[in-house]
Amino acid sequence: MAAPLPIDARFESRVRRDEPMSRHTSWHVGGPADVFFTPKDRTDLLEFLERLPAGTPLFWLGLGSNLLVRDGGIRGVVIDTTGLAQLDAIDETTLYAEAGVPCARIARRCIGLELGPAEFFAGIPGTLGGALTMNAGAFGGETWPRVRAVDVCDARGRERRREAREYSYSYRRLVAPVPGEFFLGAVLAFEKRPGLTDDALRDMIARRKESQPIGEWSCGSTFTNPKGDHAARLIEAAGLKGTRIGDIMVSPKHANFLVNVEAAKAADVERLVQLIQQEVQKRFGVALTPEFRTVGEAN
Numbered sequence: 001m002a003a004p005l006p007i008d009a010r011f012e013s014r015v016r017r018d019e020p021m022s023r024h025t026s027w028h029v030g031g032p033a034d035v036f037f038t039p040k041d042r043t044d045l046l047e048f049l050e051r052l053p054a055g056t057p058l059f060w061l062g063l064g065s066n067l068l069v070r071d072g073g074i075r076g077v078v079i080d081t082t083g084l085a086q087l088d089a090i091d092e093t094t095l096y097a098e099a100g101v102p103c104a105r106i107a108r109r110c111i112g113l114e115l116g117p118a119e120f121f122a123g124i125p126g127t128l129g130g131a132l133t134m135n136a137g138a139f140g141g142e143t144w145p146r147v148r149a150v151d152v153c154d155a156r157g158r159e160r161r162r163e164a165r166e167y168s169y170s171y172r173r174l175v176a177p178v179p180g181e182f183f184l185g186a187v188l189a190f191e192k193r194p195g196l197t198d199d200a201l202r203d204m205i206a207r208r209k210e211s212q213p214i215g216e217w218s219c220g221s222t223f224t225n226p227k228g229d230h231a232a233r234l235i236e237a238a239g240l241k242g243t244r245i246g247d248i249m250v251s252p253k254h255a256n257f258l259v260n261v262e263a264a265k266a267a268d269v270e271r272l273v274q275l276i277q278q279e280v281q282k283r284f285g286v287a288l289t290p291e292f293r294t295v296g297e298a299n
């Protein structure tokens with residue numbers, strides 16, 4: 001067994017050891033993280049990183065809404081970004097949000113300020129940091145067209161600002177100019193939308209609740225939609241709705257959602273994902289790509 005990672009005493013009150021990641025993912029699945037650090041703010045985080053032994057593996061966590069943590073858990077340090085929670089208006093149409101701000105909070109603030117398009121943020125149950133990483137989108141909008149600049153840091157806690165044009169993005173995909181940088185916050189630009197209310201938003205969310213198993217334990221859409229088709233349609237046409245391995249099941253309500261019925265293991269999630277990919281490939285010749293990220297060690 002490896003020796004516990006040395007952490008500077010000043011940070012100990014914000015550190016949990018062997019923290020079950022099932023507590024921090026929307027799938028409620030995942031083994032323990034060696035060290036789970038919740039900084040109180042950006043300065044605390046950068047000082048923590050600066051003092052970590054060089055080469056310590058790091059994993060940055062938002063709200064875990066697009067994440068499969070394997071049953072053996074995560075070696076090294078998980079950075080819980082929810083302490084990065086500042087959200088401020090810079091001017092009439094521009095906001096600065098730190099990476100741990102929930103997307104729903106950004107949507108609400110924009111509606112209050114009569115700014116759009118920002119409704120799509122209300123459909124993403126994660127943080128801004130997760131939305132930047134995934135180029136998350138909903139209701140026809142997506143994250144990166146709203147980004148003007150981002151503040152990032154590296155594993156040693158060195159901070160810098162980058163312009164949005166240094167990144168390239170496409171559907172649920174982002175290519176960063178250099179690997180090994182993490183998001184601290186972003187400048188987001190919107191347009192004035194006088195008279196904007198949350199009525200349209202309420203409608204969209206209500207429609208979503210009718211077709212998706214919202215409130216059940218999932219990671220949202222399991223697979224990205226292949227060009228010109230829908231993953232859900234293919235999975236349903238393959239006869240897989242309701243298929244279950246252990247406690248993970250293809251939702252009978254929406255075939256692209258895999259729901260944890262009670263105490264699913266990550267290994268069962270991976271088996272079900274593979275089964276779906278094989279069946280859809282065999283029947284329709286389409287390779288489905290997972291939208292969620294997988295991290296950690298198998299048991």
Ligand SMILES: Cc1cc2nc3c(=O)[nH]c(=O)nc-3n(C[C@H](O)[C@H](O)[C@H](O)COP(=O)(O)OP(=O)(O)OC[C@H]3O[C@@H](n4cnc5c(N)ncnc54)[C@H](O)[C@@H]3O)c2cc1C
Pocket residue numbers: 026059060061062063064065066067081099123124125126127128129130131132133134135136137138139181182183184214215218219220221293
């Ligand atoms: C019910 C449900 C509905 C959903 N609907 C949608 C939808 O409509 N559209 C959509 O796009 N997604 C949707 N999702 C998926 C998910 O909410 C998004 O992908 C979201 O952007 C993930 O954010 P998060 O904070 O939870 O990230 P996490 O799941 O915690 O992390 C995702 C990835 O981002 C990385 N990351 C997180 N923060 C940072 C950071 N600060 N710096 C660097 N890397 C970071 C993580 O390391 C990981 O690789 C849904 C999920 C659920 C459960």
